[in-house]
Amino acid sequence: MKELQFANTISALRKQKGITQDQLASYVGVSKAAVSKWETGLSYPDILLLPKLATYYNLSIDELLGYKPQLTKEDIQKLYAELSQEFASKPFDEVYSRIRSIIDEYYSCFPLLMQMAVLLLNYQSMAGEKQQDVINNAIELCNRIQQSSDDLRLIRQSRSIEAHCQLMLKQPERVLELLGDDFELYTGNEIIVATAYQLLQNPQKAKETLQVSMYQYVIGILSIAPNYLMMHIHDSNQFDEIVNRKEKIINTFDVKNLHYNAALVFYLSAAQGYMMQKNEDKAAEMIRKYVQVCNMIEFPFTLHGDGFFDLIDEWLARELDLGSNAPRDEQTIKTSIITSITNNPHFKTLLERTDVNAMLTNLQHKLGCD
Incomplete structure:
Protein backbone atom coordinates (compact mmCIF):
# COMPACT_ATOMS: atom_id res chain seq x y z
CA MET A 1 0.00 0.00 0.00
CA LYS A 2 2.80 2.40 0.93
CA GLU A 3 4.67 1.44 -2.26
CA LEU A 4 1.59 2.26 -4.35
CA GLN A 5 1.11 5.57 -2.51
CA PHE A 6 4.71 6.60 -3.20
CA ALA A 7 4.45 5.44 -6.81
CA ASN A 8 1.36 7.57 -7.38
CA THR A 9 2.96 10.55 -5.66
CA ILE A 10 6.24 10.45 -7.57
CA SER A 11 4.39 10.02 -10.89
CA ALA A 12 1.96 12.86 -10.16
CA LEU A 13 4.76 15.21 -9.09
CA ARG A 14 6.70 14.58 -12.30
CA LYS A 15 3.64 15.23 -14.47
CA GLN A 16 2.76 18.38 -12.52
CA LYS A 17 6.28 19.64 -13.19
CA GLY A 18 5.89 18.81 -16.89
CA ILE A 19 9.03 16.71 -17.25
CA THR A 20 9.73 13.29 -18.74
CA GLN A 21 11.07 10.23 -16.98
CA ASP A 22 14.33 10.78 -18.88
CA GLN A 23 14.64 14.32 -17.52
CA LEU A 24 13.98 13.24 -13.93
CA ALA A 25 16.42 10.34 -14.30
CA SER A 26 19.09 12.69 -15.65
CA TYR A 27 18.65 15.11 -12.73
CA VAL A 28 18.78 12.42 -10.08
CA GLY A 29 21.52 10.42 -11.78
CA VAL A 30 19.72 7.13 -12.45
CA SER A 31 18.37 5.35 -15.49
CA LYS A 32 14.94 5.94 -17.02
CA ALA A 33 14.12 2.32 -16.14
CA ALA A 34 14.72 3.09 -12.44
CA VAL A 35 12.27 6.01 -12.54
CA SER A 36 9.76 3.78 -14.33
CA LYS A 37 10.02 1.20 -11.55
CA TRP A 38 9.45 3.89 -8.91
CA GLU A 39 6.30 5.05 -10.68
CA THR A 40 4.90 1.53 -11.07
CA GLY A 41 5.63 0.58 -7.48
CA LEU A 42 8.21 -2.06 -8.36
CA SER A 43 10.96 -0.40 -6.33
CA TYR A 44 11.90 2.56 -4.12
CA PRO A 45 14.67 5.10 -4.74
CA ASP A 46 17.88 4.54 -2.79
CA ILE A 47 17.59 6.31 0.57
CA LEU A 48 20.46 8.63 -0.38
CA LEU A 49 18.44 9.92 -3.33
CA LEU A 50 15.43 10.99 -1.25
CA PRO A 51 16.88 14.38 -0.17
CA LYS A 52 17.68 15.23 -3.81
CA LEU A 53 14.19 14.25 -4.98
CA ALA A 54 12.57 16.18 -2.15
CA THR A 55 14.64 19.27 -2.94
CA TYR A 56 13.78 19.01 -6.64
CA TYR A 57 10.05 19.07 -5.85
CA ASN A 58 10.40 21.56 -2.97
CA LEU A 59 8.96 19.09 -0.45
CA SER A 60 10.07 17.54 2.80
CA ILE A 61 11.06 13.88 2.70
CA ASP A 62 7.99 13.06 4.82
CA GLU A 63 5.75 14.82 2.25
CA LEU A 64 7.49 13.00 -0.59
CA LEU A 65 6.83 9.65 1.07
CA GLY A 66 3.28 10.61 2.01
CA TYR A 67 4.01 10.26 5.71
CA LYS A 68 2.46 12.46 8.39
CA PRO A 69 4.28 12.23 11.75
CA GLN A 70 1.39 14.14 13.36
CA LEU A 71 -2.31 14.25 12.59
CA THR A 72 -4.50 17.34 12.89
CA LYS A 73 -7.43 17.50 15.27
CA GLU A 74 -9.77 17.12 12.28
CA ASP A 75 -7.80 14.05 11.07
CA ILE A 76 -8.10 12.47 14.51
CA GLN A 77 -11.84 13.17 14.77
CA LYS A 78 -12.43 11.67 11.33
CA LEU A 79 -10.34 8.58 12.14
CA TYR A 80 -12.07 8.11 15.51
CA ALA A 81 -15.51 8.27 13.86
CA GLU A 82 -14.40 5.82 11.16
CA LEU A 83 -13.08 3.28 13.69
CA SER A 84 -16.15 3.74 15.85
CA GLN A 85 -18.36 2.84 12.89
CA GLU A 86 -16.17 -0.18 12.13
CA PHE A 87 -16.76 -1.53 15.64
CA ALA A 88 -20.48 -1.59 14.77
CA SER A 89 -20.02 -3.45 11.48
CA LYS A 90 -16.83 -5.55 11.67
CA PRO A 91 -15.41 -8.22 14.00
CA PHE A 92 -13.79 -6.71 17.09
CA ASP A 93 -10.41 -8.38 16.43
CA GLU A 94 -10.22 -6.88 12.93
CA VAL A 95 -10.80 -3.33 14.18
CA TYR A 96 -8.54 -3.84 17.19
CA SER A 97 -5.73 -5.00 14.91
CA ARG A 98 -6.13 -1.88 12.77
CA ILE A 99 -6.01 0.35 15.86
CA ARG A 100 -2.77 -1.28 16.98
CA SER A 101 -1.27 -0.67 13.52
CA ILE A 102 -2.31 2.99 13.66
CA ILE A 103 -0.76 3.32 17.12
CA ASP A 104 2.51 1.87 15.81
CA GLU A 105 2.52 4.18 12.79
CA TYR A 106 1.87 7.33 14.83
CA TYR A 107 3.94 6.35 17.84
CA SER A 108 4.48 9.92 19.08
CA CYS A 109 1.28 11.62 17.93
CA PHE A 110 0.08 12.05 21.50
CA PRO A 111 -3.33 13.62 20.77
CA LEU A 112 -4.08 10.60 18.57
CA LEU A 113 -2.84 8.17 21.22
CA MET A 114 -5.13 9.87 23.75
CA GLN A 115 -8.17 9.33 21.56
CA MET A 116 -7.19 5.74 20.79
CA ALA A 117 -7.09 5.11 24.55
CA VAL A 118 -10.57 6.67 24.85
CA LEU A 119 -11.82 4.58 21.92
CA LEU A 120 -10.48 1.36 23.44
CA LEU A 121 -12.06 2.22 26.78
CA ASN A 122 -15.42 2.92 25.12
CA TYR A 123 -15.44 -0.40 23.26
CA GLN A 124 -13.58 -2.72 25.67
CA SER A 125 -16.87 -4.38 26.67
CA MET A 126 -17.04 -5.89 23.16
CA ALA A 127 -13.62 -7.55 23.45
CA GLY A 128 -14.72 -10.78 25.11
CA GLU A 129 -11.72 -12.72 26.40
CA LYS A 130 -9.41 -9.92 25.25
CA GLN A 131 -11.08 -7.30 27.45
CA GLN A 132 -8.22 -7.08 29.94
CA ASP A 133 -5.68 -6.92 27.11
CA VAL A 134 -7.60 -4.00 25.58
CA ILE A 135 -7.73 -2.17 28.93
CA ASN A 136 -4.01 -2.75 29.46
CA ASN A 137 -3.33 -1.42 25.96
CA ALA A 138 -5.24 1.75 26.84
CA ILE A 139 -3.15 2.05 30.01
CA GLU A 140 0.06 1.67 27.99
CA LEU A 141 -1.01 4.54 25.73
CA CYS A 142 -1.73 6.72 28.77
CA ASN A 143 1.67 5.88 30.23
CA ARG A 144 3.38 6.79 26.96
CA ILE A 145 1.67 10.18 27.01
CA GLN A 146 2.60 10.79 30.65
CA GLN A 147 6.23 9.86 30.08
CA SER A 148 6.89 11.56 26.74
CA SER A 149 4.38 14.35 26.07
CA ASP A 150 4.98 17.92 27.20
CA ASP A 151 1.30 18.86 26.84
CA LEU A 152 0.01 19.29 30.40
CA ARG A 153 -3.62 19.07 29.29
CA LEU A 154 -3.02 15.74 27.58
CA ILE A 155 -1.12 14.44 30.60
CA ARG A 156 -4.04 15.30 32.89
CA GLN A 157 -6.47 13.60 30.53
CA SER A 158 -4.27 10.52 30.31
CA ARG A 159 -4.13 10.27 34.10
CA SER A 160 -7.91 10.40 34.27
CA ILE A 161 -8.36 7.74 31.57
CA GLU A 162 -5.73 5.51 33.17
CA ALA A 163 -7.41 5.90 36.55
CA HIS A 164 -10.70 4.78 34.99
CA CYS A 165 -8.94 1.74 33.54
CA GLN A 166 -7.24 0.93 36.83
CA LEU A 167 -10.60 1.01 38.61
CA MET A 168 -11.87 -1.58 36.13
CA LEU A 169 -8.85 -3.72 36.97
CA LYS A 170 -9.52 -3.28 40.72
CA GLN A 171 -6.33 -1.30 41.37
CA PRO A 172 -7.45 1.46 43.79
CA GLU A 173 -3.92 2.20 45.01
CA ARG A 174 -2.84 3.11 41.49
CA VAL A 175 -5.94 5.29 41.09
CA LEU A 176 -5.00 7.31 44.15
CA GLU A 177 -1.39 7.47 42.99
CA LEU A 178 -2.58 8.96 39.70
CA LEU A 179 -5.22 11.36 40.99
CA GLY A 180 -4.21 11.93 44.60
CA ASP A 181 -6.12 11.08 47.75
CA ASP A 182 -7.51 14.58 48.20
CA PHE A 183 -8.96 17.33 46.04
CA GLU A 184 -8.35 21.02 45.71
CA LEU A 185 -10.61 23.59 47.29
CA TYR A 186 -12.81 25.56 44.90
CA THR A 187 -10.85 28.60 43.75
CA GLY A 188 -13.35 30.41 41.53
Whole structure:
Protein backbone atom coordinates (compact mmCIF):
# COMPACT_ATOMS: atom_id res chain seq x y z
CA MET A 1 0.00 0.00 0.00
CA LYS A 2 2.80 2.40 0.93
CA GLU A 3 4.67 1.44 -2.26
CA LEU A 4 1.59 2.26 -4.35
CA GLN A 5 1.11 5.57 -2.51
CA PHE A 6 4.71 6.60 -3.20
CA ALA A 7 4.45 5.44 -6.81
CA ASN A 8 1.36 7.57 -7.38
CA THR A 9 2.96 10.55 -5.66
CA ILE A 10 6.24 10.45 -7.57
CA SER A 11 4.39 10.02 -10.89
CA ALA A 12 1.96 12.86 -10.16
CA LEU A 13 4.76 15.21 -9.09
CA ARG A 14 6.70 14.58 -12.30
CA LYS A 15 3.64 15.23 -14.47
CA GLN A 16 2.76 18.38 -12.52
CA LYS A 17 6.28 19.64 -13.19
CA GLY A 18 5.89 18.81 -16.89
CA ILE A 19 9.03 16.71 -17.25
CA THR A 20 9.73 13.29 -18.74
CA GLN A 21 11.07 10.23 -16.98
CA ASP A 22 14.33 10.78 -18.88
CA GLN A 23 14.64 14.32 -17.52
CA LEU A 24 13.98 13.24 -13.93
CA ALA A 25 16.42 10.34 -14.30
CA SER A 26 19.09 12.69 -15.65
CA TYR A 27 18.65 15.11 -12.73
CA VAL A 28 18.78 12.42 -10.08
CA GLY A 29 21.52 10.42 -11.78
CA VAL A 30 19.72 7.13 -12.45
CA SER A 31 18.37 5.35 -15.49
CA LYS A 32 14.94 5.94 -17.02
CA ALA A 33 14.12 2.32 -16.14
CA ALA A 34 14.72 3.09 -12.44
CA VAL A 35 12.27 6.01 -12.54
CA SER A 36 9.76 3.78 -14.33
CA LYS A 37 10.02 1.20 -11.55
CA TRP A 38 9.45 3.89 -8.91
CA GLU A 39 6.30 5.05 -10.68
CA THR A 40 4.90 1.53 -11.07
CA GLY A 41 5.63 0.58 -7.48
CA LEU A 42 8.21 -2.06 -8.36
CA SER A 43 10.96 -0.40 -6.33
CA TYR A 44 11.90 2.56 -4.12
CA PRO A 45 14.67 5.10 -4.74
CA ASP A 46 17.88 4.54 -2.79
CA ILE A 47 17.59 6.31 0.57
CA LEU A 48 20.46 8.63 -0.38
CA LEU A 49 18.44 9.92 -3.33
CA LEU A 50 15.43 10.99 -1.25
CA PRO A 51 16.88 14.38 -0.17
CA LYS A 52 17.68 15.23 -3.81
CA LEU A 53 14.19 14.25 -4.98
CA ALA A 54 12.57 16.18 -2.15
CA THR A 55 14.64 19.27 -2.94
CA TYR A 56 13.78 19.01 -6.64
CA TYR A 57 10.05 19.07 -5.85
CA ASN A 58 10.40 21.56 -2.97
CA LEU A 59 8.96 19.09 -0.45
CA SER A 60 10.07 17.54 2.80
CA ILE A 61 11.06 13.88 2.70
CA ASP A 62 7.99 13.06 4.82
CA GLU A 63 5.75 14.82 2.25
CA LEU A 64 7.49 13.00 -0.59
CA LEU A 65 6.83 9.65 1.07
CA GLY A 66 3.28 10.61 2.01
CA TYR A 67 4.01 10.26 5.71
CA LYS A 68 2.46 12.46 8.39
CA PRO A 69 4.28 12.23 11.75
CA GLN A 70 1.39 14.14 13.36
CA LEU A 71 -2.31 14.25 12.59
CA THR A 72 -4.50 17.34 12.89
CA LYS A 73 -7.43 17.50 15.27
CA GLU A 74 -9.77 17.12 12.28
CA ASP A 75 -7.80 14.05 11.07
CA ILE A 76 -8.10 12.47 14.51
CA GLN A 77 -11.84 13.17 14.77
CA LYS A 78 -12.43 11.67 11.33
CA LEU A 79 -10.34 8.58 12.14
CA TYR A 80 -12.07 8.11 15.51
CA ALA A 81 -15.51 8.27 13.86
CA GLU A 82 -14.40 5.82 11.16
CA LEU A 83 -13.08 3.28 13.69
CA SER A 84 -16.15 3.74 15.85
CA GLN A 85 -18.36 2.84 12.89
CA GLU A 86 -16.17 -0.18 12.13
CA PHE A 87 -16.76 -1.53 15.64
CA ALA A 88 -20.48 -1.59 14.77
CA SER A 89 -20.02 -3.45 11.48
CA LYS A 90 -16.83 -5.55 11.67
CA PRO A 91 -15.41 -8.22 14.00
CA PHE A 92 -13.79 -6.71 17.09
CA ASP A 93 -10.41 -8.38 16.43
CA GLU A 94 -10.22 -6.88 12.93
CA VAL A 95 -10.80 -3.33 14.18
CA TYR A 96 -8.54 -3.84 17.19
CA SER A 97 -5.73 -5.00 14.91
CA ARG A 98 -6.13 -1.88 12.77
CA ILE A 99 -6.01 0.35 15.86
CA ARG A 100 -2.77 -1.28 16.98
CA SER A 101 -1.27 -0.67 13.52
CA ILE A 102 -2.31 2.99 13.66
CA ILE A 103 -0.76 3.32 17.12
CA ASP A 104 2.51 1.87 15.81
CA GLU A 105 2.52 4.18 12.79
CA TYR A 106 1.87 7.33 14.83
CA TYR A 107 3.94 6.35 17.84
CA SER A 108 4.48 9.92 19.08
CA CYS A 109 1.28 11.62 17.93
CA PHE A 110 0.08 12.05 21.50
CA PRO A 111 -3.33 13.62 20.77
CA LEU A 112 -4.08 10.60 18.57
CA LEU A 113 -2.84 8.17 21.22
CA MET A 114 -5.13 9.87 23.75
CA GLN A 115 -8.17 9.33 21.56
CA MET A 116 -7.19 5.74 20.79
CA ALA A 117 -7.09 5.11 24.55
CA VAL A 118 -10.57 6.67 24.85
CA LEU A 119 -11.82 4.58 21.92
CA LEU A 120 -10.48 1.36 23.44
CA LEU A 121 -12.06 2.22 26.78
CA ASN A 122 -15.42 2.92 25.12
CA TYR A 123 -15.44 -0.40 23.26
CA GLN A 124 -13.58 -2.72 25.67
CA SER A 125 -16.87 -4.38 26.67
CA MET A 126 -17.04 -5.89 23.16
CA ALA A 127 -13.62 -7.55 23.45
CA GLY A 128 -14.72 -10.78 25.11
CA GLU A 129 -11.72 -12.72 26.40
CA LYS A 130 -9.41 -9.92 25.25
CA GLN A 131 -11.08 -7.30 27.45
CA GLN A 132 -8.22 -7.08 29.94
CA ASP A 133 -5.68 -6.92 27.11
CA VAL A 134 -7.60 -4.00 25.58
CA ILE A 135 -7.73 -2.17 28.93
CA ASN A 136 -4.01 -2.75 29.46
CA ASN A 137 -3.33 -1.42 25.96
CA ALA A 138 -5.24 1.75 26.84
CA ILE A 139 -3.15 2.05 30.01
CA GLU A 140 0.06 1.67 27.99
CA LEU A 141 -1.01 4.54 25.73
CA CYS A 142 -1.73 6.72 28.77
CA ASN A 143 1.67 5.88 30.23
CA ARG A 144 3.38 6.79 26.96
CA ILE A 145 1.67 10.18 27.01
CA GLN A 146 2.60 10.79 30.65
CA GLN A 147 6.23 9.86 30.08
CA SER A 148 6.89 11.56 26.74
CA SER A 149 4.38 14.35 26.07
CA ASP A 150 4.98 17.92 27.20
CA ASP A 151 1.30 18.86 26.84
CA LEU A 152 0.01 19.29 30.40
CA ARG A 153 -3.62 19.07 29.29
CA LEU A 154 -3.02 15.74 27.58
CA ILE A 155 -1.12 14.44 30.60
CA ARG A 156 -4.04 15.30 32.89
CA GLN A 157 -6.47 13.60 30.53
CA SER A 158 -4.27 10.52 30.31
CA ARG A 159 -4.13 10.27 34.10
CA SER A 160 -7.91 10.40 34.27
CA ILE A 161 -8.36 7.74 31.57
CA GLU A 162 -5.73 5.51 33.17
CA ALA A 163 -7.41 5.90 36.55
CA HIS A 164 -10.70 4.78 34.99
CA CYS A 165 -8.94 1.74 33.54
CA GLN A 166 -7.24 0.93 36.83
CA LEU A 167 -10.60 1.01 38.61
CA MET A 168 -11.87 -1.58 36.13
CA LEU A 169 -8.85 -3.72 36.97
CA LYS A 170 -9.52 -3.28 40.72
CA GLN A 171 -6.33 -1.30 41.37
CA PRO A 172 -7.45 1.46 43.79
CA GLU A 173 -3.92 2.20 45.01
CA ARG A 174 -2.84 3.11 41.49
CA VAL A 175 -5.94 5.29 41.09
CA LEU A 176 -5.00 7.31 44.15
CA GLU A 177 -1.39 7.47 42.99
CA LEU A 178 -2.58 8.96 39.70
CA LEU A 179 -5.22 11.36 40.99
CA GLY A 180 -4.21 11.93 44.60
CA ASP A 181 -6.12 11.08 47.75
CA ASP A 182 -7.51 14.58 48.20
CA PHE A 183 -8.96 17.33 46.04
CA GLU A 184 -8.35 21.02 45.71
CA LEU A 185 -10.61 23.59 47.29
CA TYR A 186 -12.81 25.56 44.90
CA THR A 187 -10.85 28.60 43.75
CA GLY A 188 -13.35 30.41 41.53
CA ASN A 189 -10.77 30.93 38.78
CA GLU A 190 -13.49 31.19 36.15
CA ILE A 191 -14.88 34.26 37.94
CA ILE A 192 -11.45 35.87 37.92
CA VAL A 193 -10.95 35.06 34.24
CA ALA A 194 -14.42 36.40 33.32
CA THR A 195 -13.72 39.63 35.22
CA ALA A 196 -10.42 40.01 33.38
CA TYR A 197 -12.26 39.70 30.04
CA GLN A 198 -14.71 42.38 31.17
CA LEU A 199 -11.84 44.71 31.99
CA LEU A 200 -10.51 44.04 28.50
CA GLN A 201 -13.88 45.17 27.10
CA ASN A 202 -14.72 41.65 25.94
CA PRO A 203 -18.08 40.91 27.60
CA GLN A 204 -18.92 38.08 25.16
CA LYS A 205 -15.85 36.12 26.21
CA ALA A 206 -16.66 36.80 29.87
CA LYS A 207 -20.16 35.41 29.40
CA GLU A 208 -18.83 32.35 27.57
CA THR A 209 -16.36 31.67 30.38
CA LEU A 210 -19.09 31.68 33.04
CA GLN A 211 -21.54 29.74 30.87
CA VAL A 212 -19.04 26.99 30.16
CA SER A 213 -18.25 26.80 33.87
CA MET A 214 -21.93 26.51 34.83
CA TYR A 215 -22.49 23.86 32.16
CA GLN A 216 -19.61 21.76 33.45
CA TYR A 217 -20.76 22.08 37.06
CA VAL A 218 -24.33 21.01 36.20
CA ILE A 219 -23.15 17.93 34.28
CA GLY A 220 -20.53 17.26 36.96
CA ILE A 221 -23.13 17.23 39.77
CA LEU A 222 -25.21 14.69 37.86
CA SER A 223 -22.14 12.59 37.02
CA ILE A 224 -21.36 12.28 40.73
CA ALA A 225 -24.97 11.42 41.63
CA PRO A 226 -24.98 7.65 40.76
CA ASN A 227 -22.04 6.89 43.06
CA TYR A 228 -23.47 9.09 45.80
CA LEU A 229 -26.81 7.32 45.50
CA MET A 230 -25.22 3.89 45.97
CA MET A 231 -23.50 5.13 49.14
CA HIS A 232 -26.95 5.79 50.65
CA ILE A 233 -28.65 2.61 49.50
CA HIS A 234 -29.49 1.60 53.11
CA ASP A 235 -30.95 4.98 54.03
CA SER A 236 -34.18 5.25 52.04
CA ASN A 237 -35.00 8.77 53.23
CA GLN A 238 -31.63 10.16 52.21
CA PHE A 239 -31.78 8.17 48.97
CA ASP A 240 -35.14 9.77 48.13
CA GLU A 241 -33.78 13.22 48.99
CA ILE A 242 -30.82 12.75 46.62
CA VAL A 243 -33.15 11.60 43.84
CA ASN A 244 -35.47 14.57 44.38
CA ARG A 245 -32.69 17.15 44.39
CA LYS A 246 -30.95 15.74 41.33
CA GLU A 247 -34.24 15.59 39.46
CA LYS A 248 -34.78 19.27 40.17
CA ILE A 249 -31.42 19.98 38.54
CA ILE A 250 -32.35 17.85 35.52
CA ASN A 251 -35.64 19.69 35.11
CA THR A 252 -34.34 23.18 35.90
CA PHE A 253 -31.53 22.97 33.35
CA ASP A 254 -33.42 20.75 30.87
CA VAL A 255 -30.63 18.18 31.01
CA LYS A 256 -32.81 15.66 29.16
CA ASN A 257 -32.25 17.72 26.02
CA LEU A 258 -28.91 19.28 26.94
CA HIS A 259 -26.93 16.12 27.81
CA TYR A 260 -29.08 13.01 27.54
CA ASN A 261 -26.42 10.62 28.85
CA ALA A 262 -26.12 12.41 32.20
CA ALA A 263 -29.90 12.07 32.68
CA LEU A 264 -29.98 8.42 31.52
CA VAL A 265 -27.19 7.29 33.86
CA PHE A 266 -28.90 9.03 36.78
CA TYR A 267 -32.33 7.48 36.17
CA LEU A 268 -30.82 4.05 35.58
CA SER A 269 -28.84 4.26 38.84
CA ALA A 270 -31.90 5.45 40.75
CA ALA A 271 -33.95 2.55 39.34
CA GLN A 272 -31.27 0.06 40.36
CA GLY A 273 -31.10 1.57 43.83
CA TYR A 274 -34.84 1.29 44.30
CA MET A 275 -34.75 -2.35 43.21
CA MET A 276 -32.02 -3.00 45.77
CA GLN A 277 -34.39 -1.42 48.31
CA LYS A 278 -37.15 -3.72 46.98
CA ASN A 279 -39.28 -0.77 45.92
CA GLU A 280 -40.49 -1.87 42.48
CA ASP A 281 -42.97 0.97 42.00
CA LYS A 282 -40.35 3.69 42.37
CA ALA A 283 -37.92 1.69 40.24
CA ALA A 284 -40.57 1.43 37.50
CA GLU A 285 -41.10 5.19 37.71
CA MET A 286 -37.37 5.79 37.18
CA ILE A 287 -37.40 3.41 34.18
CA ARG A 288 -40.37 5.35 32.79
CA LYS A 289 -38.35 8.57 33.02
CA TYR A 290 -35.33 6.78 31.50
CA VAL A 291 -37.46 5.73 28.52
CA GLN A 292 -38.90 9.23 28.26
CA VAL A 293 -35.38 10.66 27.85
CA CYS A 294 -34.53 7.95 25.30
CA ASN A 295 -37.52 8.93 23.20
CA MET A 296 -36.27 12.52 23.11
CA ILE A 297 -32.85 11.66 21.67
CA GLU A 298 -32.25 12.83 18.12
CA PHE A 299 -29.72 10.83 16.13
CA PRO A 300 -27.00 11.37 15.12
CA PHE A 301 -26.40 12.69 18.61
CA THR A 302 -24.15 15.67 19.24
CA LEU A 303 -23.44 17.69 22.36
CA HIS A 304 -24.97 21.13 22.10
CA GLY A 305 -26.19 24.14 24.00
CA ASP A 306 -29.72 25.49 24.29
CA GLY A 307 -31.58 28.73 24.92
CA PHE A 308 -29.89 29.19 28.30
CA PHE A 309 -26.46 27.78 27.41
CA ASP A 310 -26.35 29.66 24.13
CA LEU A 311 -22.60 30.28 24.06
CA ILE A 312 -21.17 26.79 24.59
CA ASP A 313 -21.44 25.29 21.08
CA GLU A 314 -18.26 26.93 19.83
CA TRP A 315 -16.45 25.94 23.03
CA LEU A 316 -17.57 22.31 22.66
CA ALA A 317 -16.27 22.17 19.09
CA ARG A 318 -13.04 23.97 20.01
CA GLU A 319 -12.06 22.34 23.29
CA LEU A 320 -13.36 18.77 23.13
CA ASP A 321 -10.95 16.51 21.28
CA LEU A 322 -13.83 14.77 19.52
CA GLY A 323 -15.71 18.03 19.04
CA SER A 324 -19.42 17.74 19.73
CA ASN A 325 -19.64 14.19 18.35
CA ALA A 326 -20.66 11.19 20.45
CA PRO A 327 -17.78 8.94 21.61
CA ARG A 328 -19.48 5.79 20.29
CA ASP A 329 -21.27 4.93 17.06
CA GLU A 330 -25.04 5.29 16.80
CA GLN A 331 -25.88 1.59 16.72
CA THR A 332 -23.74 0.83 19.76
CA ILE A 333 -25.42 3.68 21.64
CA LYS A 334 -28.88 2.38 20.75
CA THR A 335 -27.98 -1.17 21.74
CA SER A 336 -26.46 -0.09 25.05
CA ILE A 337 -29.60 1.93 25.88
CA ILE A 338 -31.57 -1.33 25.81
CA THR A 339 -28.98 -3.71 27.27
CA SER A 340 -28.33 -1.36 30.20
CA ILE A 341 -31.76 -2.50 31.37
CA THR A 342 -32.09 -6.02 29.99
CA ASN A 343 -28.60 -7.16 31.05
CA ASN A 344 -28.83 -5.72 34.57
CA PRO A 345 -29.63 -8.57 37.01
CA HIS A 346 -31.25 -6.11 39.42
CA PHE A 347 -34.04 -5.55 36.88
CA LYS A 348 -34.90 -9.22 36.32
CA THR A 349 -38.20 -9.17 38.24
CA LEU A 350 -38.95 -5.60 37.14
CA LEU A 351 -38.93 -6.69 33.49
CA GLU A 352 -41.74 -9.13 34.28
CA ARG A 353 -44.09 -6.23 34.98
CA THR A 354 -46.49 -5.55 32.12
CA ASP A 355 -45.98 -1.77 32.19
CA VAL A 356 -42.18 -1.96 32.18
CA ASN A 357 -42.11 -4.67 29.53
CA ALA A 358 -44.41 -2.60 27.30
CA MET A 359 -42.24 0.51 27.69
CA LEU A 360 -39.12 -1.42 26.79
CA THR A 361 -40.75 -3.13 23.79
CA ASN A 362 -41.87 0.22 22.40
CA LEU A 363 -38.41 1.69 22.96
CA GLN A 364 -36.73 -1.24 21.18
CA HIS A 365 -39.04 -0.71 18.22
CA LYS A 366 -38.36 3.03 18.12
CA LEU A 367 -34.59 2.49 18.22
CA GLY A 368 -34.68 -0.33 15.69
CA CYS A 369 -33.33 -2.85 18.18
CA ASP A 370 -36.17 -5.40 17.90
